[in-house]
Amino acid sequence: MGIITLTTDFGLRDWFVGTMKGVILGIAPQAQIIDITHDIAPGDVRAGAFALAAAARFFPRGTVHVAVVDPGVGSDRSAIVVQTRDGLFVGPDNAVLSLAVAGATSVRVHRLEDKRWFLKSVSQTFHGRDVFAPVAAHLSNGVSVARIGPRTDEMQRLEFPEPSCVRNRWTGCVVYIDRFGNAITNLPADLPIFRTATWVHVRVRNSKSGIPVCSFYEAVRKGRPVAVVGSSGFLEIAVNGGNAATALRLAVGDPVVLAPRRRD
Amino acid sequence: MGIITLTTDFGLRDWFVGTMKGVILGIAPQAQIIDITHDIAPGDVRAGAFALAAAARFFPRGTVHVAVVDPGVGSDRSAIVVQTRDGLFVGPDNAVLSLAVAGATSVRVHRLEDKRWFLKSVSQTFHGRDVFAPVAAHLSNGVSVARIGPRTDEMQRLEFPEPSCVRNRWTGCVVYIDRFGNAITNLPADLPIFRTATWVHVRVRNSKSGIPVCSFYEAVRKGRPVAVVGSSGFLEIAVNGGNAATALRLAVGDPVVLAPRRRD
Amino acid sequence: MGIITLTTDFGLRDWFVGTMKGVILGIAPQAQIIDITHDIAPGDVRAGAFALAAAARFFPRGTVHVAVVDPGVGSDRSAIVVQTRDGLFVGPDNAVLSLAVAGATSVRVHRLEDKRWFLKSVSQTFHGRDVFAPVAAHLSNGVSVARIGPRTDEMQRLEFPEPSCVRNRWTGCVVYIDRFGNAITNLPADLPIFRTATWVHVRVRNSKSGIPVCSFYEAVRKGRPVAVVGSSGFLEIAVNGGNAATALRLAVGDPVVLAPRRRD
Numbered sequence: 001m002g003i004i005t006l007t008t009d010f011g012l013r014d015w016f017v018g019t020m021k022g023v024i025l026g027i028a029p030q031a032q033i034i035d036i037t038h039d040i041a042p043g044d045v046r047a048g049a050f051a052l053a054a055a056a057r058f059f060p061r062g063t064v065h066v067a068v069v070d071p072g073v074g075s076d077r078s079a080i081v082v083q084t085r086d087g088l089f090v091g092p093d094n095a096v097l098s099l100a101v102a103g104a105t106s107v108r109v110h111r112l113e114d115k116r117w118f119l120k121s122v123s124q125t126f127h128g129r130d131v132f133a134p135v136a137a138h139l140s141n142g143v144s145v146a147r148i149g150p151r152t153d154e155m156q157r158l159e160f161p162e163p164s165c166v167r168n169r170w171t172g173c174v175v176y177i178d179r180f181g182n183a184i185t186n187l188p189a190d191l192p193i194f195r196t197a198t199w200v201h202v203r204v205r206n207s208k209s210g211i212p213v214c215s216f217y218e219a220v221r222k223g224r225p226v227a228v229v230g231s232s233g234f235l236e237i238a239v240n241g242g243n244a245a246t247a248l249r250l251a252v253g254d255p256v257v258l259a260p261r262r263r264d
Numbered sequence: 265m266g267i268i269t270l271t272t273d274f275g276l277r278d279w280f281v282g283t284m285k286g287v288i289l290g291i292a293p294q295a296q297i298i299d300i301t302h303d304i305a306p307g308d309v310r311a312g313a314f315a316l317a318a319a320a321r322f323f324p325r326g327t328v329h330v331a332v333v334d335p336g337v338g339s340d341r342s343a344i345v346v347q348t349r350d351g352l353f354v355g356p357d358n359a360v361l362s363l364a365v366a367g368a369t370s371v372r373v374h375r376l377e378d379k380r381w382f383l384k385s386v387s388q389t390f391h392g393r394d395v396f397a398p399v400a401a402h403l404s405n406g407v408s409v410a411r412i413g414p415r416t417d418e419m420q421r422l423e424f425p426e427p428s429c430v431r432n433r434w435t436g437c438v439v440y441i442d443r444f445g446n447a448i449t450n451l452p453a454d455l456p457i458f459r460t461a462t463w464v465h466v467r468v469r470n471s472k473s474g475i476p477v478c479s480f481y482e483a484v485r486k487g488r489p490v491a492v493v494g495s496s497g498f499l500e501i502a503v504n505g506g507n508a509a510t511a512l513r514l515a516v517g518d519p520v521v522l523a524p525r526r527r528d
Numbered sequence: 529m530g531i532i533t534l535t536t537d538f539g540l541r542d543w544f545v546g547t548m549k550g551v552i553l554g555i556a557p558q559a560q561i562i563d564i565t566h567d568i569a570p571g572d573v574r575a576g577a578f579a580l581a582a583a584a585r586f587f588p589r590g591t592v593h594v595a596v597v598d599p600g601v602g603s604d605r606s607a608i609v610v611q612t613r614d615g616l617f618v619g620p621d622n623a624v625l626s627l628a629v630a631g632a633t634s635v636r637v638h639r640l641e642d643k644r645w646f647l648k649s650v651s652q653t654f655h656g657r658d659v660f661a662p663v664a665a666h667l668s669n670g671v672s673v674a675r676i677g678p679r680t681d682e683m684q685r686l687e688f689p690e691p692s693c694v695r696n697r698w699t700g701c702v703v704y705i706d707r708f709g710n711a712i713t714n715l716p717a718d719l720p721i722f723r724t725a726t727w728v729h730v731r732v733r734n735s736k737s738g739i740p741v742c743s744f745y746e747a748v749r750k751g752r753p754v755a756v757v758g759s760s761g762f763l764e765i766a767v768n769g770g771n772a773a774t775a776l777r778l779a780v781g782d783p784v785v786l787a788p789r790r791r792d
Contacts, residue, residue: 007543013442014443022319034561071505123494125495125500179539215652216653228652230653276540281565286591338745
């Protein structure tokens with residue numbers, strides 16, 4: 001019983017996601033279909049790529065991951081399947097798959113071109129249903145990527161911004177804001193500063209003073225900002241019991257500076 | 265392993281949908297339960313009927329579809345199961361099932377009256393849990409519609425508005441607005457005008473000029489309106505990278521006129 | 529094939545819920561995972577407890593229920609599994625499980641302390657993924673609560689407010705407002721007043737006159753308030769075709785008075 005995950009910007013208000021599942025079960029009746037999320041902002045390829053990458057590494061080996069954030073549907077953008085040791089990743093070739101496969105060592109990319117794996121009639125606007133769902137179902141049934149389509153050496157990739165360091169002072173940025181208003185940064189948990197400095201804090205544009213880096217949200221008083229190494233493995237800026245993005249007016253791309261601080 | 269789909273206006277905020285699934289799995293442990301949508305606007309039978317019809321035709325034969333948009337719950341409205349060659353459709357007899365079975369040739373309608381297929385205690389307000397979920401589970405287990413309840417010749421039906429034509433000028437209307445703000449019309453892909461005219465465009469109340477009919481969204485510049493034959497098989501009015509319903513102030517019922525245009 | 533339910537405040541916008549499911553399926557590939565809801569307001573333990581209690585009793589015996597509304601994650605709050613005759617309940621020991629097990633006669637509580645049942649690396653902020661999902665999966669695989677962790681006699685409990693009665697006049701309060709704006713009270717269907725009085729009505733702060741208690745919503749005209757015994761087994765205040773919480777400005781905790789009324 002293979003697992004197929006879905007990450008899209010289709011929302012749950014209409015019938016789009018349910019229809020994809022009908023197509024999958026018509027081809028692979030034993031598939032276990034799991035939603036990662038369908039609430040990616042319409043066309044936000046970067047957020048879709050981030051969500052897929054954050055979730056995919058917790059799925060069993062062999063899972064087929066489908067990501068459809070696809071503003072170019074119907075144009076001449078390619079569609080691909082990427083095979084790694086961990087699983088298969090199916091979607092448009094617009095970088096939405098790229099963060100999930102960024103760290104993989106043995107990556108094979110194949111293009112979805114062979115219509116025998118698609119629905120008979122392919123619309124111009126809903127390749128999630130007509131192309132990606134049936135291809136994922138056939139892959140889940142054991143069809144090899146080599147049969148699905150020709151191999152290619154190219155795929156679109158997002159650059160994940162790397163933090164920079166000058167004299168133990170790290171500059172990164174906000175890369176995602178979650179539903180709680182926590183601002184996830186690109187500053188990973190394994191930066192040397194976390195080992196060498198006992199007290200560290202971060203500064204953002206709208207914080208009057210440094211925000212302490214602590215082990216958990218409730219280490220500060222209710223309503224106070226705090227930075228913690230979050231579940232994604234990166235430093236997150238939160239407000240205990242509140243919404244950091246609103247309180248500190250944080251947005252994706254905002255700079256975040258991490259430095260040691262003197263104990264008061 | 266039978267498939268049971270759910271289409272409701274219960275939303276996902278409360279425990280209503282999860283509870284229906286608990287009831288189903290208590291009776292049919294092998295059922296595969298798939299959500300079409302639960303975000304139909306409260307009581308909007310027409311939108312529920314449209315969503316179910318759009319999704320159901322992509323599910324395997326034999327699927328049991330449950331639709332509960334049921335403002336009359338607890339009153340004397342009937343409850344029915346409709347059997348077609350494609351599957352079984354369970355819900356209140358208020359036309360929510362009617363678009364999904366509109367094209368079917370061999371349709372049998374049975375009334376849900378026999379309490380042995382319901383939960384022991386039936387509330388006045390939640391027949392989704394107490395009537396429709398258990399009936400769907402028993403049907404999925406192989407109980408025949410004849411055993412579920414007496415046959416009837418009647419069911420409530422929605423009239424799907426038909427477009428009209430005067431001298432190769434088609435007048436239809438908006439029938440659904442999706443989460444992207446695309447306005448789906450009742451103008452189908454197989455109108456003769458699409459074969460006879462090379463260039464066609466549509467007019468709506470708030471568009472200053474005709475909206476070109478193209479093959480895909482990105483055929484026009486970002487922010488510009490475009491009409492495409494959408495995944496539902498009908499002409500849709502969209503804005504490339506934007507929200508047509510907001511930009512053009514479109515609402516369900518708005519007239520849409522489709523006509524040939526001269527090449528500029 | 530065991531059932532595992534999920535009740536959280538994680539929302540569906542991010543990858544959190546999907547990630548929990550990946551962890552579960554990695555340990556218990558045959559598990560059937562059912563969402564109760566993920567739209568509990570962030571940190572609203574009382575609403576989470578109410579939703580879980582309302583849904584859990586409709587699931588088959590042996591179901592594993594996971595509830596993660598956990599504002600104290602990473603602090604020193606305990607994590608527990610509660611075993612009753614009906615099923616297993618896994619979550620933080622902050623009372624989110626307490627309403628679901630309130631009526632159970634044989635309750636055993638065990639603490640989650642043994643790291644062998646957790647993910648290898650446990651974050652400070654996402655025990656849903658790192659602790660509760662894997663523990664639930666192991667329980668679903670048949671691991672006993674005794675092996676999961678040491679027994680304890682204590683667990684945090686919410687007090688469910690009890691209505692009071694003075695001379696056949698019952699005073700209760702609003703305990704939950706659902707997505708339709710219906711205000712669910714703590715006045716149960718089996719109060720003696722419902723048997724002894726033919727006509728009863730309720731009063732709330734912002735209702736000009738008494739609200740009639742009827743059998744179903746449509747017993748009053750569109751737009752008029754009505755009280756019905758709802759699907760949860762408690763009296764609910766609704767507006768036929770409308771939103772009672774908005775129309776009557778009702779909030780959780782508001783007093784509700786139920787009394788006989790003279791027939792006009």
